[in-house]
Amino acid sequence: MTQMIFADSLSRLGTESAFVVLARAQALAAAGRDIINLGIGQPDFATPPHIVEAGIRALRDGHHGYTPANGLPALRQAVAADLHRRHGVEVNPDHVVVVPGGKPTMFFAVLMFGQPGAEIMYPNPGFPIYESVIRYSGATPVPIGLEEKNGFAFSAEAVLEKITPATRLIILNSPANPTGGVTPKQEIDKLVAGLEAHPHVAILSDEIYSCMLYGGRSHVSLLQYPEIRDRLIVLDGWSKTYAMTGWRLGYAVWPEAAVDHVTRLCINDHSCVNAATQFAGIAALEGPQDAVRDMVAQFDARRQAIVEALNGLPGVRCAEPAGAFYAFPNIEGTGMTSKEAQDRFLDEAGVATVAGTSFGAWGEGYLRLSYANSQENILRAVDRIAAVL
Numbered sequence: 001m002t003q004m005i006f007a008d009s010l011s012r013l014g015t016e017s018a019f020v021v022l023a024r025a026q027a028l029a030a031a032g033r034d035i036i037n038l039g040i041g042q043p044d045f046a047t048p049p050h051i052v053e054a055g056i057r058a059l060r061d062g063h064h065g066y067t068p069a070n071g072l073p074a075l076r077q078a079v080a081a082d083l084h085r086r087h088g089v090e091v092n093p094d095h096v097v098v099v100p101g102g103k104p105t106m107f108f109a110v111l112m113f114g115q116p117g118a119e120i121m122y123p124n125p126g127f128p129i130y131e132s133v134i135r136y137s138g139a140t141p142v143p144i145g146l147e148e149k150n151g152f153a154f155s156a157e158a159v160l161e162k163i164t165p166a167t168r169l170i171i172l173n174s175p176a177n178p179t180g181g182v183t184p185k186q187e188i189d190k191l192v193a194g195l196e197a198h199p200h201v202a203i204l205s206d207e208i209y210s211c212m213l214y215g216g217r218s219h220v221s222l223l224q225y226p227e228i229r230d231r232l233i234v235l236d237g238w239s240k241t242y243a244m245t246g247w248r249l250g251y252a253v254w255p256e257a258a259v260d261h262v263t264r265l266c267i268n269d270h271s272c273v274n275a276a277t278q279f280a281g282i283a284a285l286e287g288p289q290d291a292v293r294d295m296v297a298q299f300d301a302r303r304q305a306i307v308e309a310l311n312g313l314p315g316v317r318c319a320e321p322a323g324a325f326y327a328f329p330n331i332e333g334t335g336m337t338s339k340e341a342q343d344r345f346l347d348e349a350g351v352a353t354v355a356g357t358s359f360g361a362w363g364e365g366y367l368r369l370s371y372a373n374s375q376e377n378i379l380r381a382v383d384r385i386a387a388v389l
């Protein structure tokens, strides 16, 4: 027995069950089972070659040392130019802080505002790390319940109603993981207007899926609302858009008053992002974007195929996701809980999915299927699930 005494705070830290499912699926595959993985939240495409080349070139050119903690100036300028191109907004490159992936921004933003007595609102079902790090910080997590009948968009009224003097931060995510929900502009307009009465509340808008919208929709960024820019953090990055999850590269635009705080957190935590990866990030933003368009077009075709196939299953109803690369069917009619469905589909059908409850209590009755897999595999997976049902 160990004599070590770990900090109490560790018991409050959650996890991302998609990684647990992935490990189980990989173990089953290693044991010879034919597993179709619809559990994982990363594009099944390779990083476009010109981006890979830029990373290799940076290493050959000798970029082996530290960079500024907030990121290479050329990369932060490329981010500002990209945000202008995509959202039509002016961003000061000095307010951009480059970090290793999307998650560090989340962690730092929550550490910056979270403490015992503080309340932080977050989407539920939502990316599980939000609730995990809120609890870790000692703050009280206040769920923003997302419902199928609203296309899993948040309701401005419901968010505004829950604001108290203790609210420090509201986390929003559109397009959303795990639901694929996209919040319409009029709801965001309403929220921003309502926030005027609560100037003490900061906003973290997780826009990591901002390039993945379907059906002719275009992304509405919270950056497009100048009235909240002095308390707005917008998280985005390369992981999903450029199929770069393993490179570990992300960024956020921070309000001026928070830039020094987050930079100090970076210096204490990781010094800077891997230099070669940052050069790859510049190539991604400044190079041709056709690989992104092709990937999104393929996701769209798969999205339509998976929704149609899921709606053909007994006891299953699947709303059409408007963004990201997840379907979030309602499985209540099967008589199984989310966890039972996840386990049975993996054990009996060899199909990895993630229980809706892995994304919070509001996810009961749902299952997340990632369509970051070939159309052929997706249809085979749904056939196998049909056999179990």
Ligand code: PLP
Residues within 6 Å of the ligand: 041, 100, 101, 102, 103, 104, 127, 173, 176, 177, 206, 208, 237, 239, 245, 249, 250
């Ligand atoms: N935000 C959301 C909503 C996500 O779904 C993910 C990854 O799944 C992330 C952030 C984190 O991305 P990264 O892998 O870049 O840390």
